[in-house]
Amino acid sequence: MPKKYHIETKKIAPRLPKRGKFGIVDWREDCAQCHNCVKKACVYDRYRQEMQYIKNLDEFNSMFFECMGCFSCVQKCTKGLLALTVNPEYERMGNGYFTPDIILTTWNQAETAGIPVSGAGYRGKFTGSGFDSMWTDMSEIVRPTRDGIHGREYISTSVDIGRKPKLLSFENNKLTTTLPPLVDLPVPIIIEMFPEKYHFPNLIPMLLAVAVKTGTMIIVDWKYHHLLGAYEENHLSNIIFYLDKETPLPPPDILKKLRLIEIVDSDRIEQRINEIKAVNPELVVSIRVELDACGEQRSIELAHHPFIEVIHIVSDINGNQTGAEKPKFIKDMTRIIHTSLVKDGIRDEITLIASGGIALAEHMAKEIICGADVITINMPLLIGLECRFCKNCRDGFACPAKIETITAEYGIGRMTNLIAVWHDQLIEVMGAMGMREARRLRGETGRALFFEDLEEETFGRHFGKRIRA
Ligand code: SF4
Ligand code: SF4
Known part of the structure; x- marks a missing residue:
């Protein structure tokens, strides 16, 4: 059997601060200093990473915007002090066709070589222009060709x-x-x-x-x-x-x-x-x-x-x-x-x-x-x-x-x-x-x-x- 086509990859970290989509605005004035602060429960550990980022800041050229937008901390803060915001720098990226979402997903793929996972399903528009006005028919998703994805069968891309x-x-x-x-x-x-x-x-x-x-x-x-x-x-x-x-x-x-x-x-x-x-x-x-x-x-x-x-x-x-x-x-x-x-x-x-x-x-x-x-x-x-x-x-x-x-x-x-x-x-x-x-x-x-x-x-x-x- 011919050797399977495979590309060797390895994680390559970014050189620049990322321009993420979401950040949290934290109105600290009225903070009750809860023992079990919701910030500690962030599954992505964004608050600790943000502190680290601010400590090591050598040039103030980009805010830390790496929140995943799950709303967990925003909803659970007992005083309602946290608010989710969209990074204005993020929104400025791209040329209209290459949108900020395309740019961010491409950065992540080039860094990790991992398939992007959007999590809670597709949240975009039903249709759009260009390639967004066509959909691939995934009705075979449960059929045996899944075996090709998991390597049990060969799907040829030649x-x-x-x-x-x-x-x-x-x-x-x-x-x-x-x-x-x-x-x-x-x-x-x-x-x-x-x-x-x-x-x-x-x-x-x-x-x-x-x-x-x-x-x-x-x-x-x-x-x-x-x-x-x-x-x-x-x-x-x-x-x-x-x-x-x-x-x-x-x-x-x-x-x-x-x-x-x-x-x-x-x-x-x-x-x-x-x-x-x-x-x-x-x-x-x-x-x-x-x-x-x-x-x-x-x-x-x-x-x-x-x-x-x-x-x-x-x-x-x-x-x-x-x-x-x-x-x-x-x-x-x-x-x-x-x-x-x-x-x-x-x-x-x-x-x-x-x-x-x-x-x-x-x-x-x-x-x-x-x-x-x-x-x-x-x-x-x-x-x-x-x-x-x-x-x-x-x-x-x-x-x-x-x-x-x-x-x-x-x-x-x-x-x-x-x-x-x-x-x-x-x-x-x-x-x-x-x-x-x-x-x-x-x-x-x-x-x-x-x-x-x-x-x-x-x-x-x-x-x-x-x-x-
Ligand atoms: S919204 Fe979710 S990902 Fe973002 S900081 Fe709060 S808990 Fe973490
Ligand atoms: S568009 Fe050109 S100048 Fe701007 S970041 Fe890309 S390569 Fe650099």
Whole structure:
């Protein structure tokens, strides 16, 4: 039996004071000094930790906000002196799409490599925009596939990247079809390039080390390949070099050792692919297509060319179509592309990689259900390094999370933890859906519920069609 895919993790403590969500306001004036003060009964021991934190404070830059919001002390204080409050600094984090809750949960996952547990059930809204308007069908949660989660059965998260033949031909029991090259990954996650304003040169060798540790690959703009240092030579099979329209091809000795390369979509792609294949016919070529107003149509059109192996669709970091006044969301664009290729009978021949807006592990599973074979990750890895998603990167100011100064042990450890815990959550969600293979999850919309579809089925016949914004 092949060895099970497993990522080694270890707890990596944060460098900075955490920005938790809740804190307790303590109106001490009227305190009765109860012998059995409710503060001592905090199961999370927050009051003692807070005292410790205040004693060791070297700079007053953040209050202690690590209360779990259980209300126990607030309800039981005999004088009613305690009140729960939400940390205003916490509420300021993020950019609207990457919410404070997403940031805090990502910090915790990068620290502990543990699956987040919210405790008293889901307390959020019934539905929302983007990935929040779809739900995975967990009705198999009590079925035997739970065995996969507990390791008694194997749930495979492997995926293949490349072009697959439509049919296989045999003659005298021998395969006569020439099989195109394929790249196999143990997880459907590739590390994506960062947008230019979030580019930290010190992170590039660390990201490659994370790709090596987790057995996946990283996309690196060829113009930054010198930043990989000594790693480049030894780990070319984990690197996907990205070439812009005008970027010359890497030297042949490098091209020959790569498994996957990415070129930007242009009117010269066939020529570029031929040049690459002339050096290394086994090299799989991915075409990067921006999801702008023409992105969906262009992806569908490209998939019909027999020389195209992989299409990488890229939205902005929030999963939105670029340059549109009313942008579509990545999951909807992926569904349109996937469904169109299924109708044309060519979906299985092409690999679809999707980028943008995948902020949580559940988004990965949902995006695969919508039709992507593989997703990419970038901003959540930066958040795992205690980035607060402030506006400083965007505006060119100093980083409050001091990302430029992190050590390799801290950076590689936390980013590896995050990928490991995303992998664990993918297994959780697949087990609950009764799926045993990530390859079969792709496009499996029967295992999901979409708000728009439910609304139409339930209310459409009474109230007519919704006029979309
Ligand atoms: S609300 Fe709960 S977690 Fe927070 S300090 Fe009080 S007892 Fe502790
Ligand atoms: S915390 Fe640092 S890396 Fe994160 S957005 Fe702000 S400046 Fe950029």
